[in-house]
Every structure is written in structure tokens, then in C-alpha cells.
Amino acid sequence: MILTMDNVSKKYRNKWAVESFSLELSSGGVYGLLGPNGAGKTTLLRMLVDISRPTSGQIMLDGQSIEQMGDGYRGLLGYMPQRFGFYNRFSAHKFLMYMCSLKGLGVTQAAVRVQETLRMVDLEQQAQHKIRTFSGGMRQRLGIAQALLNDPQILVLDEPTAGLDPKERIRFRNIIGELGRDRIVLLSTHIISDLEFSCKEMILMNEGQLITRNTPEEIMNNMRGSVWTATLTEQQLAELASHFKISGLSYQSDGIVARILAKERPVPQAIPEPPRLEDVYMHYFDEEATS
Numbered sequence: 001m002i003l004t005m006d007n008v009s010k011k012y013r014n015k016w017a018v019e020s021f022s023l024e025l026s027s028g029g030v031y032g033l034l035g036p037n038g039a040g041k042t043t044l045l046r047m048l049v050d051i052s053r054p055t056s057g058q059i060m061l062d063g064q065s066i067e068q069m070g071d072g073y074r075g076l077l078g079y080m081p082q083r084f085g086f087y088n089r090f091s092a093h094k095f096l097m098y099m100c101s102l103k104g105l106g107v108t109q110a111a112v113r114v115q116e117t118l119r120m121v122d123l124e125q126q127a128q129h130k131i132r133t134f135s136g137g138m139r140q141r142l143g144i145a146q147a148l149l150n151d152p153q154i155l156v157l158d159e160p161t162a163g164l165d166p167k168e169r170i171r172f173r174n175i176i177g178e179l180g181r182d183r184i185v186l187l188s189t190h191i192i193s194d195l196e197f198s199c200k201e202m203i204l205m206n207e208g209q210l211i212t213r214n215t216p217e218e219i220m221n222n223m224r225g226s227v228w229t230a231t232l233t234e235q236q237l238a239e240l241a242s243h244f245k246i247s248g249l250s251y252q253s254d255g256i257v258a259r260i261l262a263k264e265r266p267v268p269q270a271i272p273e274p275p276r277l278e279d280v281y282m283h284y285f286d287e288e289a290t291s
């Protein structure tokens with residue numbers, strides 16, 4: 001299955017939220033859409049799940065326009081929006097049964113799928129608990145469960161790890177990794193550590209445009225030779241920071257250890273370092289990564 005965006009743009013009044021975006025996604029892997037706040041990620045995902053239509057350009061599944069496919073396309077989709085309205089007074093089970101009815105699943109089929117998805121996201125034990133008693137991580141997992149009810153071939157998750165603690169984040173990543181084995185999974189995030197797991201490709205976007213896409217290894221490889229650490233005084237740091245991007249700082253007893261992005265050795269004492277995803281984020285977005 002190949003999902004293609006061909007020169008897709010979206011304009012809100014006089015602002016282009018997404019501009020000439022072309023992309024191809026294929027089954028069997030998790031794609032990480034990375035960009036800072038306001039980059040256009042949500043706008044892009046909403047067009048991919050056919051909630052919003054591009055101002056220009058086309059989205060196609062295996063060569064067929066998704067607009068023409070209509071319900072046939074939407075039936076293949078699972079979507080977890082960024083903000084999710086849960087029915088706090090419902091139990092997880094009742095909520096999922098309700099979502100099944102919205103998706104047009106019959107009662108018998110729904111009962112089976114609800115059990116299966118609760119098991120997949122490890123919420124079986126809490127099935128009868130009210131959603132209002134759930135932690136942020138449990139809610140996010142329930143959000144995935146509802147997106148999985150129709151066994152979608154294309155799973156689109158908008159900032160699914162927002163608000164999760166580190167333990168919940170690891171659990172969440174494992175679920176996503178498993179799901180990506182035989183589907184197209186596209187998840188958006190502005191949190192770099194979300195993409196540390198085996199993500200097939202990272203898609204970097206900013207100001208509505210595609211910056212680059214590649215495997216995390218290749219994206220980091222492309223920065224080889226441009227990342228350095230050096231122990232500096234306050235004054236040296238101020239001087240370097242006016243010329244180079246600094247992707248990390250640590251205050252030590254003998255000075256400040258700075259991670260510096262520079263094509264050539266920025267100071268004689270600088271030591272070359274293997275690139276990390278934080279460096280990639282700083283390089284492309286000129287902001288410190290949230291990890």
C-alpha cells in the first residue's frame with residue numbers, strides 16, 4: 001500500500017499552513033513527522049485523514065485519489081487527534097463500544113474488537129473503570145485503542161506521547177513499533193526522543209514545508225563531522241554562541257562543556273562527536289529539542 005501526497009498545499013485565509021508538500025509512505029514501518037510547534041503537522045495529518053481538503057495538490061492511495069475513494073478510504077484509516085474528547089463518565093469498554101457504533105461495526109464484531117484492542121494497549125484490567133480515573137498515559141492508550149477498532153491499514157497519530165511520563169512513553173513506543181510492522185503508521189511529534197525507537201523514516205517539516213526525509217541513521221550520518229564538544233569559559237561560550245548553534249550545555253567544575261554545531265573545528269580544544277538526534281533538531285529548527 002502506497003500513500004502519496006503530490007504537491008499538497010493548504011491555505012488558511014492569507015497563510016500557507018502547508019506548502020507544496022510531496023511525500024510517499026508505504027506499509028511496514030513507522031514514519032515520524034517532526035517539526036516545532038506551528039510547523040503545519042496537524043494541518044498535514046488532517047488532510048491525510050480526509051477531514052480537511054488541500055487547497056491544491058492531490059493525495060492518492062495506490063494511485064487513486066482519496067477524495068474519490070471517499071468512505072472506502074476512510075474505512076482503512078485510524079486517527080488519533082491531538083486533542084481528544086473523552087466521555088469521562090463512560091468506562092473504557094463503554095466508550096470503545098460507542099466508538100464502534102460510530103464506525104458502523106455490528107454489536108458482535110464490536111465486542112470482539114473492543115476486547116482485542118483493550119488487550120493490545122494493555123488496558124484489559126481497567127476496561128470497566130471510568131475514564132475520569134485514568135492517567136494521561138492510560139488516556140493516550142485508549143486514544144490508540146479507538147483508532148485501532150476498525151483494524152486500520154493506515155494509522156495516523158497526532159502528538160500521541162504528549163503529556164506522558166518516561167515509563168508510559170516507552171510502553172507507548174513499544175505498542176506503536178508493533179503496529180507499524182504491517183501498516184502505514186505516521187506519528188507527529190515535536191519531541192525528539194519519540195523518534196529514538198526504530199522509526200523507518202523521519203520526515204522533518206517547518207513553516208509548512210518538507211525539509212528532509214530519511215532514516216534516523218542517515219539523517220544523523222549527514223551531520224557527521226559537524227558536531228563538537230569543548231570545555232569553555234563563559235566568555236568563550238558567549239563568543240562561540242554568536243557564530244554557531246549550541247545544541248547542549250553542561251556546567252562542570254572546570255568550565256562549561258558545550259555541544260557545538262560547526263562545519264570545522266570551532267576552537268582548538270574541540271573534540272568531534274557522533275551526531276545525536278538533538279543535534280539534528282537544533283541544526284534544522286534552530287531551537288533546543290524537547291526530550
Ligand SMILES: Nc1ncnc2c1ncn2[C@@H]1O[C@H](COP(=O)(O)OP(=O)(O)OP(=O)(O)O)[C@@H](O)[C@H]1O
Binds near residue numbers: 040043
Ligand atoms: N483553522 C485554522 N485557521 C487559521 N490558521 C490555522 C488554522 N489551523 C492552523 N492554522 C495555522 O497554520 C499553521 C500550522 O498549524 P498546525 O496546527 O498545522 O501546526 P503544528 O505543527 O501541528 O503545530 P502544533 O504542534 O503546535 O499543533 C500555524 O501557523 C497555525 O496558526
